[in-house]
Amino acid sequence: MPGRRGWRGSGGSRRRINRFLEPCLLLLLHRGESYGYQLLENLERFGFSDSPADSSTIYRILRSLEDGEFVTSRWTEGDSGPARRVYSLTGRGDVYLKMWVKDLRETDRILHCFFSEYSSHMELHRADENGRN
Amino acid sequence: MPGRRGWRGSGGSRRRINRFLEPCLLLLLHRGESYGYQLLENLERFGFSDSPADSSTIYRILRSLEDGEFVTSRWTEGDSGPARRVYSLTGRGDVYLKMWVKDLRETDRILHCFFSEYSSHMELHRADENGRN
DNA sequence: TCCATCTATATGCGAACTGCACATAGAAGA
DNA sequence: TCTTCTATGTGCAGTTCGCATATAGATGGA
Numbered sequence A, B: 001m002p003g004r005r006g007w008r009g010s011g012g013s014r015r016r017i018n019r020f021l022e023p024c025l026l027l028l029l030h031r032g033e034s035y036g037y038q039l040l041e042n043l044e045r046f047g048f049s050d051s052p053a054d055s056s057t058i059y060r061i062l063r064s065l066e067d068g069e070f071v072t073s074r075w076t077e078g079d080s081g082p083a084r085r086v087y088s089l090t091g092r093g094d095v096y097l098k099m100w101v102k103d104l105r106e107t108d109r110i111l112h113c114f115f116s117e118y119s120s121h122m123e124l125h126r127a128d129e130n131g132r133n
Numbered sequence C: 001t002c003c004a005t006c007t008a009t010a011t012g013c014g015a016a017c018t019g020c021a022c023a024t025a026g027a028a029g030a
Numbered sequence D: 001t002c003t004t005c006t007a008t009g010t011g012c013a014g015t016t017c018g019c020a021t022a023t024a025g026a027t028g029g030a
Helices: A021-031 A036-046 A055-067 A091-131 B021-031 B036-046 B055-067 B091-131
Strands: A071-076 A084-089 B071-076 B084-089
Touching: A021 A036, A021 A055, A021 A084, A021 A091, A021 B091, A036 A055, A036 A084, A036 B091, A055 A071, A055 A084, A084 A091, A091 B021, A091 B036, A091 B091, B021 B036, B021 B055, B021 B084, B021 B091, B036 B055, B036 B084, B055 B071, B055 B084, B084 B091
Parallel strands: none
Antiparallel strands: A071 A084, B071 B084
16 A cells, blocks of 8 residues: 555645756756755755755765765865865766756656647547537 | 666666656546556657656556545456456546646746756856856 | 467566654854 | 754655566467
């Protein structure tokens, strides 16, 4: 039984893009080096209505990007607050971001295929219902 | 260590939409009742370039939709071939499809936020590089 | 008849992703 | 001192997904 939790109401939807935070983080890092906590705050730019993600997700994605050598990190003594792990994009990361963008454009295309199928079907469906009156 | 497999080349991308097959199946069922094997073939319409999904995924999604009472199923003795489990959409399923569409439009909006951020940044970035020459 | 192939549905397993809760710890201010 | 903010991280459990595999009726050719 798939958890009975997958069907949560209209809130907290899981109907999003797989690992979409990853390209967002890559893009933010393309602007210049940054660290987890700051990146988390800057994610608002991408139009997520509510909080984009749990901080643990951000930190884990950043680490996995480092595993893949798409970013590098170093510790900086903050002028205020605790030390920060500052990430910067590598050449590999730059290429990876481009790949992501290409894929997202393909995703966009598929999405619009769906919308077009939906609209045309619903139009026919409505016409069909009217015809029956 | 996240598997060292997440970074597969440009092939087999996991950069897609979460559970996107679900709304596609719902839409196909909105047209009329159908069964797994046929639905699998009809998924081509949605512009997936390569094979949209594994058949096991399709069957599992259909079962979970039934768990959620978004579809119902019955067995039919095929006029040819093995028996088929034929699914049809319920009223609840109809509402759920509408919810999906709303969510996908939101996803589309966020996607375009990303594209716009990307484009404007890349334009500045290029101008910056030219300026340095 | 036998056997390969097509149609059709389904399970098992492991890898990956994610959200929630929680741990840790330095810094700043009341 | 105590609380709060900044900052990074781990543990766990639920969910998804692709691959491999199982099952089995139907079909057609050798």
